[in-house]
Amino acid sequence: MLSQERRRIAALYQYPDGFLNVGWFAGYLRRKAGDGRHFQIQQTNLDNHNLDLVLRKNDEIPPQFHDLKPLRAICNLTGKIIGEDPVTKEPIRTVVATAVGFDVATVLDMPIDSAFDKIPVAGAPTTNFEDHGVKLFSGRDDKLSDSSNMVRLAGIIAATRFRAPNPEKGIRARCEILLRQKEDESQLIPVRYYGRLASAVYERVMRGAACEIVGRLLADVKRTGEPIDPETGIEPVRKIHFIECTTAPGVTTKNEIKVTPEWMVKMRQELQDSQRQRAEARARRIEQQKAALLAGNGSKQSPVAEVSDAEAQALFDTL
Numbered sequence: 001m002l003s004q005e006r007r008r009i010a011a012l013y014q015y016p017d018g019f020l021n022v023g024w025f026a027g028y029l030r031r032k033a034g035d036g037r038h039f040q041i042q043q044t045n046l047d048n049h050n051l052d053l054v055l056r057k058n059d060e061i062p063p064q065f066h067d068l069k070p071l072r073a074i075c076n077l078t079g080k081i082i083g084e085d086p087v088t089k090e091p092i093r094t095v096v097a098t099a100v101g102f103d104v105a106t107v108l109d110m111p112i113d114s115a116f117d118k119i120p121v122a123g124a125p126t127t128n129f130e131d132h133g134v135k136l137f138s139g140r141d142d143k144l145s146d147s148s149n150m151v152r153l154a155g156i157i158a159a160t161r162f163r164a165p166n167p168e169k170g171i172r173a174r175c176e177i178l179l180r181q182k183e184d185e186s187q188l189i190p191v192r193y194y195g196r197l198a199s200a201v202y203e204r205v206m207r208g209a210a211c212e213i214v215g216r217l218l219a220d221v222k223r224t225g226e227p228i229d230p231e232t233g234i235e236p237v238r239k240i241h242f243i244e245c246t247t248a249p250g251v252t253t254k255n256e257i258k259v260t261p262e263w264m265v266k267m268r269q270e271l272q273d274s275q276r277q278r279a280e281a282r283a284r285r286i287e288q289q290k291a292a293l294l295a296g297n298g299s300k301q302s303p304v305a306e307v308s309d310a311e312a313q314a315l316f317d318t319l
Contacts, residue, residue, distance in 0.1 A: 013100040016076050018259030019181040020154035023097060023217055024147060025051055026072040026109035028134070029065050036060070041073060043148060045116040047125040048221045048237055051149075053097045062102055068134050072109050074101035077151065077217070078182070079189040082240070093178070093190045094240040097217060109147045110137045123228045123235025149216040151243055154256035155179040156264055157209050158188050162202040175202040177249070179213060183263040191215070193245040201248050208271040211249040212256050218244050 014022035027041040030050060039061065040050040053073055055061065065071050075097040083092040113136035120126050129136055158180040165173040175198045178188040191213055193201045205211065219239050226236040 013074065013076060014152070015258060017181055018257065018261070020152055020212065020256040021076050021078075021181060023075040023077055023151040024072060024149075025053070025075065025097070025217065026070070026105040026148045027051070027111060028129070029061070029067060029069050029071040031061075031067045041071065042127065043111045043115060044118050045126045045128070046118055046120055047127055048239060049219045051097065051217055051219065052239075052241065053099050055099055059099070061099075065102060068129070068132055070105040070110055072103040072105040073097075073099045074103065075099050077153065077189060077243070079178075079187045081186050091186075092240060093188065093242075095189060095217060095242055097241070107137055111148050112136070113138045123233065124237075125232075125234050151213070151215050151217055153179060153181075153189065153191075153213040153215075153243065154210065154252050155181040155189070155213075156267065157205055157207055157211055158185065158267075159207060160202060160205050162199060173198040175199070175205070177205060177211075177213075179211075179243075180267075183261065190240075190242045191245060191249075192242055193248065197248065205249055208268055210252040210257055212252050213243060213245060213249055214247050215243045215245045217241055 014020060025041050025043075027043040030040040030042050032038045032040060037055045037057075037059075039053055039055070041053060042050045053075060077095050077097050079093050080096045081091040082094050084090070085092055116129060116136055156179070157177055159178040161176045163171070163174045163176060165171055172194045173196065175193040177191040177193070179191050180188050219241055221237050221239050224236045224238050228235045
């Protein structure tokens, strides 16, 4: 249950650009060297899976939150292109989480001690919190608290794709969605739905449709192929963030999308025009097939048999 202060912050910032967009992330603060705007929230002992967050321009982390201090951040999320896949030549997209508020994390928010016992792969950096004098929260439940990592988004589906499973490589089936909330298509938010229903979800979600996403922010970590650093023992990796759906995408109402920007109107008009053109092309093909069937029957039979549109379509579909 959110406190009054949390509800106030959420109400202020959860509708940037008129679309539902808010995330809550709790864990241990990890400050990063650099300009002071970038920091992480750590929810396991695996450093590569820390959540990367950024501050707005001129914002600062409140001074009471020092490194390794329990923290809960309220964020807005957007997409960003960070490169190009060398094989497919498709853009590599990640999620950028921008902090808009901070709160003290409670025992209901924080990940428990079992989350910090994960076994790393070779070359992956880890943090031993006991070495830093940090006493982890304990609990009876092994799973991460829902309030430790929670995202709610609503937007327009810009693209979808189905990825088939590969059990031999441990790859689960997934439906990929690019969610649009802004005119700039480089800021599409990458969303994934995993599991046995991924194919069914892919068949249902359509480009141009509005949907609501309930999920969590995760890191996809992949080896770069570069050798392990002999001094640190750490293997270089590429990390991107994405939103994993915790439920199937939902329908939206005026409570989740409060605006109808010009780009949305234009996008839907383009989709309607494309659908109309496909329908017209299909009708022309049916008429051509019907004419061909009539001509063929006419050369063998007299008088020429009448063929209905339904019969022509049935015959066309068998070809």
